[in-house]
Amino acid sequence: MTAATTSAMPADAGVQTVAQAYATADMAAAFLAIDIYARASLEHSLCTVNRYDADAMRVVRLHSSNPQAYPPGGSKDKRGTPWGRHVLLEQRIFVGEGVEAIREFFDDHDAIRDLGLQSVINIPVVYNRECLGTVNFLMTRPKISEADIDSARLAGVLALPAFLALRQAAKK
Template identity: 60%
Template sequence: MTELDARIAGAVSNNVDVANALAGLDRLAVFAAIDTWARPVLQQALCTVNRFDAENMAVIRLYSSDPVSYPPGGSKQKRGMPWGEHVLVQRRIYVGEGADAIRTSFDDHTAILGLGLQSVINVPVVVGDVCLGTVNFLMREPRIQDAHVNFARLAAYMAAPGFLA
């Protein structure tokens, strides 16, 4: 068993805080519990959760593990942006590895890179046929393994009740 496999097994068996947060349906508690639960596996330095405003093709931040750098309530316009088409419209996970991927995909790349973040997994959360938003995990390591992407997908979908609360 690899170190990553062991971290995944530990997280899967230790999901009590996430289950309790989901039972209470407190939006922020759900997002914070998922962020905490995913950290041993993904080792993210920043986790944000954004609601998708389809009418305005924008995302509005509901949760941030770093509210000073990325405060809740902040929004980003995604109309005409390749990232928005890929994640919000086509509803596909985006994996960005390295500083060039960050620069190419995000207007706020200077702030992201300034925090020492070098990779990202953005997971659209889709219920029925509606994209509710995204859960975003940003890491200091420049490379992401397939197991990280699969785990991020699971963690993000656990956040769906938080979007609906």
């Protein structure tokens, strides 16, 4: 499955695709299906999924809808950052609206701007009071609605089984 072949996927087919990815234990396919499923409501231009390494206070990219600009495997140090405290430690959703908000919270704000992105929703994926990672959506529009936040939150919930499977695999 690719983003191009499934970008017009109906919502119910999107849920089925996420379920099928989990049934076959294909976490990469699950993240892609969640990205595509959320696109129907969010109309985002970039989706990334990051695993959180609490010991190093780093996020490591597992999925990107734009691997040329944001390749999987890339990582960012979030120690001592307001964003890291807000999302990773306090486990709160971050909403950034407009170019200035992105400039304030993201070191890679120039790359984000160059992609024409003006708003962001970062969803911490939390289980048993532990942040496992984040699901992130960036849009070309400067404003975020409550419906956008709800859709992004649902995508985070859909990603939880993948994060739990990855955590379990790391313990083996």
